[in-house]
Amino acid sequence: MSSDFSPENSLRLARETLLIEASAVQALAERIEREPLAGAFTQAIRALLECRGRVVVSGMGKSGHVARKLAATLASTGTPAYFVHPAEASHGDLGMVTEQDVFIALSNSGEVEELTRIVPLVKRMGTRLIAITGRADSTLARYADIHLDCAVESEACPLRLSPTASTTAQLALGDALAVAVLDARGFGADDFARTHPGGALGRRLLTHVSDVMRTGERVPQVGESVPFSDALLEMTRKGLGMTAVVDEQSRLRGVITDGDLRRLVERGVDLRGLSAGEAMHPNPRTIPAQALAVEAVQRMERHRISQMLVVDEQQHVIGALHMHDLFAAKVV
Structure with missing residues (x-):
């Protein structure tokens, strides 16, 4: 040969x-x-x-x-x-x-x-x-x-x-x-995911927001009337770069993010006399707990945000998500 x-x-x-x-x-x-x-x-x-x-x-x-x-x-x-x-x-x-x-x-x-x-x-x-x-x-x-x-x-x-x-x-x-x-x-895709639970597609199609979201004390939230400084402390403690702002019934009213802080500083706003309700921006991006985690990824990418609040049907804040959570769950 x-x-x-x-x-x-x-x-x-x-x-x-x-x-x-x-x-x-x-x-x-x-x-x-x-x-x-x-x-x-x-x-x-x-x-x-x-x-x-x-x-x-x-x-x-x-x-x-x-x-x-x-x-x-x-x-x-x-x-x-x-x-x-x-x-x-x-x-x-x-x-x-x-x-x-x-x-x-x-x-x-x-x-x-x-x-x-x-x-x-x-x-x-x-x-x-x-x-x-x-x-x-x-x-x-x-x-x-x-x-x-x-x-x-x-x-x-x-x-x-x-x-x-x-x-x-x-x-x-x-x-x-x-x-x-x-x-x-x-x-369909859901059937395929059930036969491939260990694969990347299985994780994407079987992992829900409720599986990866932060809950309880890990969720940053403050009342509308608290001083803006308290909102900053809450953002720092929880490490998500944002905090939910809720009313007296714990329903979501708005959100304050790191980006909001930068914009307020750029405008020369006096932060010392500001309340969380005055500093927040209303109608933040949210997602229900039963949604697929991959849907959260898609929404974050579409709106160019890195965190999102999870709410129930009455708009009560029940969780929070950061893109890092989705990376850790190998959904991304």
């Missing part, structure tokens, strides 16, 4: 590989709305939507890696699914498959022994079989209730041996199937 390395040749092969694989996916996209693939694809969607058990995905070798990814994508988008290794299925794991399930088998040739050995048993159970192969006349395609033809013109491998374009096409078709099914299920 030669170890000669040519950067020019490597880049040429890389470009050819990308073009061949892109062409394979493009050809698949052009066939997806034409028969027979269109009808088979629609039947596959219906089978997955009607499935009363689990979707079992299986494949050998490189197709097996694609099968694992398809199972993971389905499971994370509202369709309970798992991967079964076809060789292990012959030694007991087939017991995990029931007649309530849908079995998806991936093989470019459609002749891989480990799969062709078990699919007759899968069929005998009454389990629906979807085959994704590159040959419509293969053993696996003939066994299938639904066959998705994923044929490609050629592999990207210069030896035309290693699965490359064929596995790319399998991957793309599997993603297309999963996306079509999630849409048909009405699977």
Whole structure:
């Protein structure tokens, strides 16, 4: 085996590989709305939507890696699914498959022994079989209730041996199937967040203002009639760069921020005789506790502020937020 390395040749092969694989996916996209693939694809969607058990995905070798990814994508988008290794299925794991399930088998040739050995048993159970192969006349395609033809013109491998374009096409078709099914299920962003609670999207969609806001003594607030100096002390103690100004019923009347202080100084206002009510600006930006934390981020960014008060339906101040709180919660 030669170890000669040519950067020019490597880049040429890389470009050819990308073009061949892109062409394979493009050809698949052009066939997806034409028969027979269109009808088979629609039947596959219906089978997955009607499935009363689990979707079992299986494949050998490189197709097996694609099968694992398809199972993971389905499971994370509202369709309970798992991967079964076809060789292990012959030694007991087939017991995990029931007649309530849908079995998806991936093989470019459609002749891989480990799969062709078990699919007759899968069929005998009454389990629906979807085959994704590159040959419509293969053993696996003939066994299938639904066959998705994923044929490609050629592999990207210069030896035309290693699965490359064929596995790319399998991957793309599997993603297309999963996306079509999630849409048909009405699977939305909130559903996605529930299956991804540890991810960034999960935090953004599951974290509410009430989860991260400051409450109780940590919330800066003063009465309208207190001296402005007391409002400054409250702002300093609570470290939010602002304080709420409330009436006798503890309802929000306005807010004083660091920016208000600077503007008063610039105007030459005598701060010593000023009350909090006179220094505040009314109608501050607020948010309810049940709102998503990411909505608070969006409002702060839109209005170019770094803190916000949380109020209830009667405009009582029940919490406060600073952009740092949202950073700490990894919502931003």
